[in-house]
Amino acid sequence: MSKTFRDWEPDQVWLLPPSLQDLVPAGHVAHFVREVVRTGLDLERILASYGEERGFPPYHPGMMVALLLYAYSQGVYSSRRIARGCEERLDFAAVTAMQRPDFRTVSDFRRRHSAALCGLFVQVLRLCREAGLVKLGHVALDGTKLKANASKHKAMSYAGMVEAEPKLAAEVAGWLTAAGQADRAEDRRHGAGRRGDETPDWVANKERRLAKIREAKAALEAEAQAAAADKPGGRGRPGTPADKAQRNFTDPQSRIMKTGDGFIQGFNAQAAVDATAQVIVAATVSNQASDCPHLVGLVEQIATNLAAVPEQVSADAGYCSEDNLGALDSRNIDAHIATGRHKHGTTAPEARSAPPHSRVAAMAAKLRIAGRKGPYRLRKQVVEPVFGQIKQARGFRQFLRRGLAAVQSEWSLICTVHNLLKLAAARRLPQPEMTVLA
Helix, strand or coil: CCCCCCCCCCCCCCCCCCCHHHHCCCCCHHHHHHHHHHHCCCCHHHHCCCCCCCCCCCCCHHHHHHHHHHHHHCCCCCHHHHHHHHHHCHHHHHHHCCCCCCHHHHHHHHHHCHHHHHHHHHHHHHHHHHCCCCCCCEEEEEEEEEECCCCHHHEEEHHHHHHHHHHHHHHHHHHHHHHHHHHHHHHHHHCCCCCCCCCCHHHHHHHHHHHHHHHHHHHHHHHHHHHHHHCCCCCCCCCCCCCCCEEECCCCCCEEEEECCEEEEEEEEEEEEECCCCEEEEEEEECCCCCHHHHHHHHHHHHHHHCCCCCEEEECHHHCCHHHHHHHHHCCCEEEECCCCCCCCCCCCCCCCCCCCCHHHHHHHHHHHHHHHCHHHHHHHHHHHHHHHHHHHCCCCECCCCCHHHHHHHHHHHHHHHHHHHHHHHHHCCCCCCCCCC
């Protein structure tokens, strides 16, 4: 007797279309993201940007926001890959209700509403606080270097610009002269009415490179003059860039930064993370390689986002300075900031040399007395896993957009999705039974 199998009829059409709830299992994160956008987020800032009724109706902004958030939660960041997901993946179809925006629509929506998408970070953060995932008892700060959408080989030093500009200008001038002679010869050969006066591509490319060099050179000189004017007694003195000062032609606002794996062309992404559930409570991006200038801004952003400051703040030695420690003290925040490197097997970070009565010296003594059981131990287990989840688990290691404002928007969206997934995980956990007190 032969075995009976279930029917398999690929050409069989459905009598009734499936429900969105049937595309992926109940409790799937696709349902969660879609419903949070529909019922939990205020999209008025995006909706208000659409005016009169003209042309074919656009995709609903709520659907586009949900699509972006869900795609980012799955480690899909490219607009082309997002569009492909709408065509090929059931979980994407559950978010879009089987609509299929093309990659240009996705890209244009993300770019057009960059500022409004940044605002979603605060909305999701406050949802996390309402769910009990943010207590502000202990907050850890850290930064991570992320590659820019630019090659470090597309940068040139100021000394290189000074050397290359006259050579390239002379080369372009020679080529233009040769091109003009060739045009006149062709006029004599074929007649004056023949089109032959366009600048050849091989000349235009060199001209564009010369223009970029001159633009980058002028920008470096302007930065140097501004820095010289800011120094005491420096007003009115001409500032000259250092020979090693660099400018990238692809993304001029990115910088060469040192990482554990060498040097990259990138940005410094900052995050402040609450210890309760590893929720990001503040985030920013800059092209300053040092972490130190970002501490006060992150603390102020926490206060703006949540109308409160953390009780404790921990950070590595990159944030340690007299000014930063004073700023935390003035806000009554219990600081635990390393004053030097923390070697494996030691009870406290190394103490840097500092005046005996300075805040840095007092912090070194504070960490040494607290030892292994002090609050500083929380830093690594709070903030560093967040960067691991973003960079390793969800594969975000390089910005797709260019320019500081654009990458700030992109980083805000990444942090928003991180918090949204923390909220989704918390909602899936079984709720503890209520205890009624007599």
